[in-house]
Amino acid sequence: MPLVYYLLLSALLFGIGVAGVLLRRNAVVIFMSVELMLNAVNLTFVAFAAHLKNLEGQIFVFFVMVVAAAEVAVGLALIVAIFRVKETVFVDEINLMKW
DSSP, X not given: OOHHHHHXXXXXXXXXXXHHHHHOOBHHHHHXXXXXXXXXXXXXXXXXXXXXXXXXXXXXXXXXXXXXXXXHXXXXXXXXXXXXXXXXXXXXXXXXXXX
């Protein structure tokens, strides 16, 4: 399969992720959109690694997955902590940083 198909799919997934981050107000959905963007980047790395017959892209994918796992662990802990205090996960209603 040509490299262009993978890049187009990656761009589509990344665009959906950006739209989810910008348009949605639920913190959990925003986190899922960020994960979608990271997976789109991973798809690009793997596609280029396969096309160039080089393993460096797959090593970058491993690091991105580690960062994504850490982001999910910290992010979900923060969402649970905020939900216990504010009883909402909508980012418009969370104003903990405001004076």
